Amino acid sequence: MRTLAAILLTVLAAVGGPAGANEAVPTAQDPVAAKRSVELARKLRCLVCQNQSIAESSAELAVDLRRQINEQIAAGRTDAEIVGFMTDRYGDFVLYQPPLKVTTVLLWAGPGLLLLLAVLVLRRALRQQAETPAPVPLTGDERARATRLLREEAAAGRDAAR
Amino acid sequence: MIPEIGQLALILALLLAIVQGTLPLLGAQRGIRAWMALSRPLAAGQFLFVAIAFLCLAWSFLTSDFSVLNVVNNSNSRLPAHYRIAASWGSHEGSILLWVLMLSLWMQAVSVFSRSLPREVLARVLSVMGLVSVGFLLFLLLTSNPFERLSPPAAEGNDLNPLLQDPGMVAHPPMLYMGYVGFSVAFAFAIAALLGGRLDATWARWSRPWTTAAWCFLTLGILIGSWWAYNELGWGGWWFWDPVENASFMPWLVGTALVHSLAVTEKRGAFRRWTVLLAICAFSLSLLGTFLVRSGVLTSVHAFATDPERGLFILVFLAIVIGGALLLFALRAPQVSGGGRFESISRESFLLANNVLLIVAAGSVLLGTLYPLVLDALSGGQTKISVGPPYFEAVFVPLMSPMVFLMGIGPVARWKQATLPELWTLLRWAFATSLVAAVLVPLVTGGGSWGLRLGLFLAFWILAATVVNIRERIRNFRGAVHERLAMQPRAWWGMILAHLGVAVFIAGVTVVGTYETERDVRMAVGDTVEMGGHVFRFDGTTEATGPNYRAARGTVTVLRDGREVLTLHPEKRTYNASGMAMTEAAISTGVLGDLYVSLGEPIDAQSWSVRVYHKPLVTWIWSGCVLMALGGLLALTDRRYRLRSTRQQRAAAVISPA
Numbered sequence: 162m163r164t165l166a167a168i169l170l171t172v173l174a175a176v177g178g179p180a181g182a183n184e185a186v187p188t189a190q191d192p193v194a195a196k197r198s199v200e201l202a203r204k205l206r207c208l209v210c211q212n213q214s215i216a217e218s219s220a221e222l223a224v225d226l227r228r229q230i231n232e233q234i235a236a237g238r239t240d241a242e243i244v245g246f247m248t249d250r251y252g253d254f255v256l257y258q259p260p261l262k263v264t265t266v267l268l269w270a271g272p273g274l275l276l277l278l279a280v281l282v283l284r285r286a287l288r289q290q291a292e293t294p295a296p297v298p299l300t301g302d303e304r305a306r307a308t309r310l311l312r313e314e315a316a317a318g319r320d321a322a323r
Numbered sequence: 324m325i326p327e328i329g330q331l332a333l334i335l336a337l338l339l340a341i342v343q344g345t346l347p348l349l350g351a352q353r354g355i356r357a358w359m360a361l362s363r364p365l366a367a368g369q370f371l372f373v374a375i376a377f378l379c380l381a382w383s384f385l386t387s388d389f390s391v392l393n394v395v396n397n398s399n400s401r402l403p404a405h406y407r408i409a410a411s412w413g414s415h416e417g418s419i420l421l422w423v424l425m426l427s428l429w430m431q432a433v434s435v436f437s438r439s440l441p442r443e444v445l446a447r448v449l450s451v452m453g454l455v456s457v458g459f460l461l462f463l464l465l466t467s468n469p470f471e472r473l474s475p476p477a478a479e480g481n482d483l484n485p486l487l488q489d490p491g492m493v494a495h496p497p498m499l500y501m502g503y504v505g506f507s508v509a510f511a512f513a514i515a516a517l518l519g520g521r522l523d524a525t526w527a528r529w530s531r532p533w534t535t536a537a538w539c540f541l542t543l544g545i546l547i548g549s550w551w552a553y554n555e556l557g558w559g560g561w562w563f564w565d566p567v568e569n570a571s572f573m574p575w576l577v578g579t580a581l582v583h584s585l586a587v588t589e590k591r592g593a594f595r596r597w598t599v600l601l602a603i604c605a606f607s608l609s610l611l612g613t614f615l616v617r618s619g620v621l622t623s624v625h626a627f628a629t630d631p632e633r634g635l636f637i638l639v640f641l642a643i644v645i646g647g648a649l650l651l652f653a654l655r656a657p658q659v660s661g662g663g664r665f666e667s668i669s670r671e672s673f674l675l676a677n678n679v680l681l682i683v684a685a686g687s688v689l690l691g692t693l694y695p696l697v698l699d700a701l702s703g704g705q706t707k708i709s710v711g712p713p714y715f716e717a718v719f720v721p722l723m724s725p726m727v728f729l730m731g732i733g734p735v736a737r738w739k740q741a742t743l744p745e746l747w748t749l750l751r752w753a754f755a756t757s758l759v760a761a762v763l764v765p766l767v768t769g770g771g772s773w774g775l776r777l778g779l780f781l782a783f784w785i786l787a788a789t790v791v792n793i794r795e796r797i798r799n800f801r802g803a804v805h806e807r808l809a810m811q812p813r814a815w816w817g818m819i820l821a822h823l824g825v826a827v828f829i830a831g832v833t834v835v836g837t838y839e840t841e842r843d844v845r846m847a848v849g850d851t852v853e854m855g856g857h858v859f860r861f862d863g864t865t866e867a868t869g870p871n872y873r874a875a876r877g878t879v880t881v882l883r884d885g886r887e888v889l890t891l892h893p894e895k896r897t898y899n900a901s902g903m904a905m906t907e908a909a910i911s912t913g914v915l916g917d918l919y920v921s922l923g924e925p926i927d928a929q930s931w932s933v934r935v936y937h938k939p940l941v942t943w944i945w946s947g948c949v950l951m952a953l954g955g956l957l958a959l960t961d962r963r964y965r966l967r968s969t970r971q972q973r974a975a976a977v978i979s980p981a
Contacts (some may be wrong), residue, residue, distance in 0.1 A: 203712070217556070219923060264697075267690075
């Protein structure tokens, strides 16, 4: 129903021309499809640009691919099918989320391995730290001697200041 | 003539740097005072000559001297004056010169503000920085001379890349480089300490303010870069996980870990080895970042092959600096004792856990940034992949969420030994409140995913835990509440402010990610589109001319409840010299959200494709970063740093009675 309304609106707008205040015509179809289209376009790289997704770029290729996505959504293709269409044409380079393959195993496992390594090192460090003997508490005699020494030093300091 | 003076100044600076990198260091090892005493005048001389070189380059740009190749490639006589100056750091050569300028500036600052340091330490620190300077000056003179002449001179320049013609270009690179290069001070202190064999709390106290200062600059630099992208790229994003951005983000992550680890080393004497390692890593990543961005290797690995001289120099230099530092660390670190003891539940252990998470996050960003390059190089260009936002978000959120959660606990936990029941008693209300808020808010604002709830929970959690922290902190002081608050040291307030900044940042990121709306519409004159309670009316475009571009200037009137509240003028510019088209978005900034309009392409004589965005709380992202940087600045003004200098003055007065 929504699609029908959108089509009708488009036709009306085309026929009627800009007479007075019209509701602007979305370049994509209905809001749900538009959202899907933008989300898909964000995951795909514009191949002729310097690191832009095709959602962001205004290069000819990006505009063309956005139209492709819209058409395929309208034709009822699933997201996976559309992504498949893109990779068949342009290879994995077009995907901002690299697929899990032999060549990308390290990429996807890397952060987990790093974390595991870090946790192991952290645990070892904490354990070592717990095993180092605590400084032996002073005996009563030692404490008294330390206090006396400190006091003498303080007194000497005062004398020097005078 | 002027470019030759600049060139000569660079050569002189190099000669001074060579002496500075060797004699004071040897003097410190052998106890020769006269050699050590050379370090300060040498640093001053180097600063003078590098500054002269930089001014010569800026002058060549300002006067549009098209006999200089660098000026021809990056400037144009019609370019406005402030962009002509900014163009001096727009090129590879110029930005390396800016780097050296910043380095000599930091050196000069160390030499001025660290007079109280023991002679040996100051000599070693300045020597290490001098050695880094030697590397960069050699790189400039041998492979990237910014003053290279063109004969015969060109009649006109090629213009600065229009993307760079933004106020952001004036402020972003100097700030970012101040941050990058600032970590060289922490690095130099670490190396000096390893060489001298004295790695204790005093060392941490000396290098702490420098590290905080560098971190503040880096935070501001990244923030300005993000804000620039938001304004200039025309589709309203603020972070793209672009390799260039990652290059600045990695040192920030490690630098953040370093700032915290230094605090523990200074206060408790713990983590000494770890702190030194972090200082080495932070600067290594700064170096790596500079070269990744500047060598062109990111655009294509083959840029390396086409310019083997630069590439080889970079690799050798990185290997010497990073490898040498790590080797020294490996040799000396085992002699460093562990320092203060702490239990496995204590403020130390929470800080250590956070450090580890930050480092793993930095490592993951490094992996994602370098992986495509390595894969491309190893497969001989056969396997090309892209690693973009979906990957980094998938990796980053699970690592940072526990980090942010621990951020709430760490500051209220006791040093040395804490217990879980005690922490639970302290924080249970904060925990419950933030949990309830994270559930309730989406019910009111509508919709919402688990990501939204998680983000809100973390933001509220930091806020609530900070309130608990303040209450606990002032509990044992006497006086009225505001007096007790005023008694707290600025360093502590800095921490509170920076942590609140993280909460504000997370709230902004979460809300704009969930609730931003965008419409991509075709608009003829008089058409309207409704969004976020506002109606946008397109009133057509007019021709406009700028100093070096022509533009179609759109007029979009924003109505609220039928009344006109705002007029926005998005532009589509075409730059004369390069013919490049740029989208200049029109943005109305507000505390609660931005309205963002950008012109797409003209569709026919009357209509344009127009993108309209409503971005709730987007400004909170940058405000959060500003708060973090302010927190750092506040900590820098803490009494104990000033006290130390008054004490020195008094000591000096006693020694030499006038």
